[in-house]
Amino acid sequence: MLLGLGIGFFGVQSLATAVGLAGTPGTLTVADCRVDVYYVDGDHEPEDRRETRRCRGRFAAADGSTADPGHELASDTAQRGDRIAVRDDGTRYLQVGAASIAMTAAIVLTSVSMLLMGTLFLATGHQPFARLVRHVQFWEAIRKLRYGPAVLWTAIGAMLLGVLGFVLADQLP
Structure with missing residues (x-):
């Protein structure tokens, strides 16, 4: 979760610069x-x-x-x-344009996904990648949480949008 927070801080600062709110x-x-x-x-x-x-x-x-x-x-x-x-932004230059916005938004979305998944790991007490048995227990534990499925699908959606942002940033001028 600390990695997600660090990436999020960097991403939000960069996104604010890319969209013209800072810098x-x-x-x-x-x-x-x-x-x-x-x-x-x-x-x-x-x-x-x-x-x-x-x-x-x-x-x-x-x-x-x-x-x-x-x-x-x-x-x-x-x-x-x-x-x-x-x-x-005081430390580096960002080229103005859609590619910078897509890249920095992708960083923020990746951070959001990491934080949400980390929250689910902490709330359920499970690490889903250790063994198949734990994997099944993790999904069952998520279903038992009041907002567990919504948090999970939000995390997956944020990650997919982040991947799309990285792809777009590479394709845009």
């Missing part, structure tokens, strides 16, 4: 871009290779209050000289 709006003028390469494990096999394209540039707040000559933004499409609408 400083402005423009990042791209000076240069680079590709960071990393591997998901230590054996450096080709299928484990991941790349993140990062662009560095000058941020200027829309109201002229702040300027940052060297901050980065992850972007697959930005080119040198591009002016990108972003929001600065």
Whole structure:
């Protein structure tokens, strides 16, 4: 549950920035871009290779209050000289657009699902993934709770919507 709370705190802060409720709006003028390469494990096999394209540039707040000559933004499409609408939340920049909103909403929904499932685990005293017998007992215990089935279906729905958000974020510009 603590992991769900941590992810939720990060997600809500990021979602508030993505939808314009927090952060400083402005423009990042791209000076240069680079590709960071990393591997998901230590054996450096080709299928484990991941790349993140990062662009560095000058941020200027829309109201002229702040300027940052060297901050980065992850972007697959930005080119040198591009002016990108972003929001600065104090620690990083989020590109303005539907993809950022979908991604941050997916993070919040994943957190909600984790918290609801954790609540069910605590309320029933069961860990459903240990053995099949416990799995059946967990579902029976949920049915006995007044709001157990509603909480379970809400958790499943939040997780499915979160997955949809991650997929949309990857497809949107």
